[in-house]
Amino acid sequence: MSAEENNFKKVVSHAKEYGFVFQSSEIYDGLQAVYDYGQNGVELKNNIKKYWWMAMVQMHENIVGVDSAIFMHPTTWKASGHVDAFNDPLIDNKDSKKRYRADHLIENLVAKYEAKIEKDINKAKKKFADDFDEAQFRETNPNVKRNQSKIDEINAAFKTCLDNDDLEAMKQLILDLKIVCPISGTSNWTDVKQFNLMFSTEMGSVASDANTIYLRPETAQGIFVNYLNVQKTGRMKLPFGIAQIGKAFRNEIVARQFIFRMREFEQMEMQFFVKPGTQKEWYEYWKTLRMKWHKALGMGDNNYQYHDHLKPAHYADAAADIEFRFPFGFKELEGIHSRTNFDLSKHEEFSNKKLRYHDSETNENYVPYVVETSVGLDRMFLSVLSNAYTEEKLEDGSERVVLRIPPALAPIKLAVFPLTKKDGLPEVAKEIMAELKFDYNCLYEEKDAIGRRYRRMDAIGTPFCITVDHQSLEDKTVTIRYRDSMKQERIAIEELSSKLDQETNMKNLLKQLNA
Secondary structure, three states: OOHHHHHHHHHHHHHHHOOOEEEOOHHHOOOOOOEEEOHHHHHHHHHHHHHHHHHHHHOOOOEEEOOOOOEOOOHHHHHHOHHHHOEEEEEEEOOOOOEEEHHHHHHHHHHHHHHHHHHHHHHHHHHHHHHOOHHHHHHHOHHHHHHHHHHHHHHHHHHHHHHHOOHHHHHHHHHHOOOOOOOOOOOOEOOOEEEEOOEEEEEOOOHHHOEEEEEOOOOHHHHHOOHHHHHHHOOOOOOEEEEEEEEEEOOOOOOOOHHHOOOEEEEEEEEEEEOOOOHHHHHHHHHHHHHHHHHOOOOOHHHEEEEEOOOOOOOOOEEEEEEEEEOOEEEEEEEEEEEEOHHHHHHHHHHOOOOOEEEOOOOEEEOOEEEEEEEEHHHHHHHHHHHHEEEEEOOOOOEEEEEOOOHHHOOOOEEEEEOOOOOOHHHHHHHHHHHHOOOOOEEEOOOOOHHHHHHHHHHHOOOEEEEEOHHHHHHOEEEEEEOOOOOEEEEEHHHHHHHHHHHHOOHHHHHHHHO
16 A cells, blocks of 8 residues: 555544544445535535635625525436436446446546656756756656656547547557556456436426436536526626535446545536637636635645646536645646536527627627636545645654644634633633634633643644633733644733634635735
8 A cells, every 4th residue: 555545544534533524324334425524524614615605706796606406407407418418438347346437547547657757857856956947857858758758649549539439449548558457457348338427316296297307416507597597686797707505416436535526515616607709818817716716725836736628528618627636646626617608508599598698888699608617625625634634753752643724724713721620710711712702613621631632633623722721810811822833822811812813814815816
């Protein structure tokens, strides 16, 4: 097992042990690829939602939010193309009996070559320091050139398969590349087949009256079918956006890597409606701004990269992913797509309702184009959790596990500890709690030695702990302890609120987006 795989196992174990993520229906042996968020997980998740919503809606005068229903008229999914084309190419290994996404097998091989290039580049950076020229190194280093050539060859062949929807050619490519099953180690593959990912159910009081409907596989269509409602009632002028956070459902046959790929998941999406002909400009704008949003969290700029799609979806004229360096490699975190006017035009066609925008400046009526940004909330959660997990060896030889969660996203902002359970210390501590809990999610604890209490707070990512001691009774100060450095200092009780505001308020992140 690689160090990265071992670290990921520790993250998964930690998530359960400290109340972040539980297996759904665990007492009944669980439900595969379905998870529940625990008491600390739901707080982190809600803080991520808040950061996205504030950045997307509150910070933009021309973006508003909606909350559309999970159930939608079934014709919605016929119009959007999901009924006929929402498929994954699947392939089985006959020896291990395991199923895989055929496209992922090829993409994972490309990722291995990319990792080799990155390893060579990092070695050279250390060797040459400030004199290192990465562009020149990529052009001249034999190993890098060889691996890049392999990547280009694979991508070219893969793109041909995708462009032609050629499943036979995709299987042949897998065989030609000598891709084997990670379990069996063989290339005894079945043919590649398409599998529709939508969950279907029935709506109606009796079976004979029932209509087949679907659990939505994406939240975007709820925005598109409400486009005209929002535009008219909000008197919105192009360009404008509609944002939504909501659940979506996909019958993933190959669902692995913890909460990275689930059957029930949550999306944070914004559809930005623009005048035809301006979509490329807005596409680049949102690519840049969304990357800035991620990097503002301070989780390492080198942990993010763009990945342009070899073949954009049928509705898009440009598409890119923002990828994050998860413990299992760079994977998609957010998608930015220039969706053209495909969705609104299709809904016009299938509903026989005009979804046009009247441009008062040019006196034209037209179907707007759309630029989409779509973040997987659960993947965002995993990126924060996996990046935050740290094992440290301390100066005294002891060890601690700490979650270095960005303070604005931390589930608990402040832990309040009375040093002892007597001498009036708990009363002072509870007074502090009573004052601060209106603005911050705080936790009070008086059990165990103070060192053990610190360790528990480190393990759930609490950025600050304060201890009420006997000196607090004399001068109304407390000891504040910083999670990351473990340093401690005295601070006046009356200064606590301003200190927390300075360190944990989300506005500090949002200001970076306007810089």
